[in-house]
Amino acid sequence: MIELRNLSKSFITPDGAVDALKHVNLTIRDGDIYGIIGMSGAGKSTLVRCINMLERPTEGTVLLNGQDLGVLSDKELRDVRRKVTMIFQGFNLLMQRTCLKNVMLPLRFSGTPKEEAEQRALELLKTVGLPDKANMYPAQLSGGQQQRVAIARALATSPEVLLCDEATSALDPKTTHQILELIRTINRDTGITVIVITHQMSVVQEICGRVAILENGTVVEEGDVTRVFSNPQAQATRNLVYPEMAQGSLQPAPGGQQVRLSFNGASAASEPLIARMAMECGIAASVHTASIRSVGEHVYGYMLLEIPGGPDELAKAVNYLKAMKDVSVRVEVSYGDTGGDGQ
Amino acid sequence: MNQFANAFTGEKLQEAWEIFLRDFPFALWETVYVTVLATFFAIVIGLPLGMLLVAGDEHGVRPMPRLLMRAINVIINLLRSVPFLILIVMVIPLTRLIVGTSVGTTASVVPLVVAAFPFVARLVEGSLRGVNPNIIETAQSMGAKPGQILFHVMLPESVPALISNFTLAITTIMGYTAMSGAIGGGGLGKIAIMIGYNRYKYAVLYLAVIVLVILVQVFQTVGSRLAAMSDKRLKR
Ligand SMILES: Nc1ncnc2c1ncn2[C@@H]1O[C@H](COP(=O)(O)OP(=O)(O)OP(=O)(O)O)[C@@H](O)[C@H]1O
Numbered sequence A: 001m002i003e004l005r006n007l008s009k010s011f012i013t014p015d016g017a018v019d020a021l022k023h024v025n026l027t028i029r030d031g032d033i034y035g036i037i038g039m040s041g042a043g044k045s046t047l048v049r050c051i052n053m054l055e056r057p058t059e060g061t062v063l064l065n066g067q068d069l070g071v072l073s074d075k076e077l078r079d080v081r082r083k084v085t086m087i088f089q090g091f092n093l094l095m096q097r098t099c100l101k102n103v104m105l106p107l108r109f110s111g112t113p114k115e116e117a118e119q120r121a122l123e124l125l126k127t128v129g130l131p132d133k134a135n136m137y138p139a140q141l142s143g144g145q146q147q148r149v150a151i152a153r154a155l156a157t158s159p160e161v162l163l164c165d166e167a168t169s170a171l172d173p174k175t176t177h178q179i180l181e182l183i184r185t186i187n188r189d190t191g192i193t194v195i196v197i198t199h200q201m202s203v204v205q206e207i208c209g210r211v212a213i214l215e216n217g218t219v220v221e222e223g224d225v226t227r228v229f230s231n232p233q234a235q236a237t238r239n240l241v242y243p244e245m246a247q248g249s250l251q252p253a254p255g256g257q258q259v260r261l262s263f264n265g266a267s268a269a270s271e272p273l274i275a276r277m278a279m280e281c282g283i284a285a286s287v288h289t290a291s292i293r294s295v296g297e298h299v300y301g302y303m304l305l306e307i308p309g310g311p312d313e314l315a316k317a318v319n320y321l322k323a324m325k326d327v328s329v330r331v332e333v334s335y336g337d338t339g340g341d342g343q
Numbered sequence B: 001m002n003q004f005a006n007a008f009t010g011e012k013l014q015e016a017w018e019i020f021l022r023d024f025p026f027a028l029w030e031t032v033y034v035t036v037l038a039t040f041f042a043i044v045i046g047l048p049l050g051m052l053l054v055a056g057d058e059h060g061v062r063p064m065p066r067l068l069m070r071a072i073n074v075i076i077n078l079l080r081s082v083p084f085l086i087l088i089v090m091v092i093p094l095t096r097l098i099v100g101t102s103v104g105t106t107a108s109v110v111p112l113v114v115a116a117f118p119f120v121a122r123l124v125e126g127s128l129r130g131v132n133p134n135i136i137e138t139a140q141s142m143g144a145k146p147g148q149i150l151f152h153v154m155l156p157e158s159v160p161a162l163i164s165n166f167t168l169a170i171t172t173i174m175g176y177t178a179m180s181g182a183i184g185g186g187g188l189g190k191i192a193i194m195i196g197y198n199r200y201k202y203a204v205l206y207l208a209v210i211v212l213v214i215l216v217q218v219f220q221t222v223g224s225r226l227a228a229m230s231d232k233r234l235k236r
């Protein structure tokens, strides 16, 4: 288990202090695939680098299985780093060494005899699907293959935790999918805890069980991925889940009156909601914008309806929508000038 | 001018050719011998020193006391700024101590090494600083000790850069041997000055220069080829 307690990190720069992390509290359970998502500069890399003490926190503690990593000696820390390994966006392989030598590297660092290290490295290359690339150099491999080698290398010392800092950000969607699939398989087979840093919601959606949303160095939301997806609370989360909103395309027209529906796992979104409202209440709402996604049988997302007429029609529409029992909806009203604070 | 033109008459050229056949093979051997020996020792001293400069740096893998690093840097800069001819004279006591004499071909290796090792140290420093810092950090994230990072990551990763820089060192040192040849050392430089210049046999002077140029070309070509061959970043 990894516990971050009141973790803060400030960088001193010539232009003053930069607070990259501010009082972060997180608990990551063993065996989880845990996502940490945020915009560029949110502090994701800093956070993950604090977990293996590549970056010393300014304040607060990192606990690995109850052990405070901040108090460890250099030697003890090196031992911890064999149990908490890392992969990176840029793969960071030794370009002058073969794939086999790259995978053997952490084993050589820990003093494993050469033959044994070689045996293990070959096994790992098989695990990541590259048994025939042992004697190739990284430059001869594609990006996806290089990341596989990096994964094999990260697994060499049989770690308990794998930290992935934007590990798929340099890869195309298909390769991203394959790498995530591989990570998921390894997680399932070995029970390794995985922390996935990303700025892509799709990555979190694909493999993470839990997620924390980081904004300006603060965790603004945390929870099960399905929950966070279905009912994002913080504005930063909504911006990530529904980027259309952040881009302002959902701003109400001045003077118009709008109703925002939140589909919170509704199972009957396929129902002709708008058409039924038109027939039953005589209100011909128009869909201003919709951002809907279905997860399994359930539907999540937002729909912004423009309600014609005056306050009476609006009240009627709101009542009608609220009364829909079989559809779990949240109605938010904005009278034209607010963008909907959305809580 | 007349004298200069006279140096290239048929008779003089004939004489130069005879000198070439008689003296050049040994002079060539001396130049190569001094150059290789001096480069070898310059690397023996300069390589660890360059590694120390990088590792011991404030942001290096094994930071050393600032004062020590400052002192090393100052000494290297001082040695690099002393003109070579003056350095030859300055290190005479050291040359006597090591070789037993301050004149002769072997003795000329000492000032060459003293002049070249700070240069080599800087070249090594530059090569090692060229290693992708992300890779160094990755090694740290794997629990590598500073020495392991230095020997298992930084050195292997900078092999092509080191080879090209050592090539630069060997060709530069070869140029310097011509100078040390002028005062006591042997080699092509000695022939150029002693016979070609002092005895107005300009044809010999030019022949010596041409041979030196060819020699530099050969070393440079072989070095560049080796550097390229060692570089696994190139897809082949
Ligand atoms: N070594 C450093 N010195 C000074 N400031 C730093 C340093 N490292 C990070 N920062 C600052 O801390 C903040 C968080 O940086 P961090 O790299 O953690 O962001 P990130 O979420 O990983 O961004 P990205 O998605 O672009 O990688 C940024 O404002 C950055 O400028």
Ligand SMILES: [Mg+2]
Binding pocket: A044, A045, A046, A166
């Ligand atoms: Mg980052």
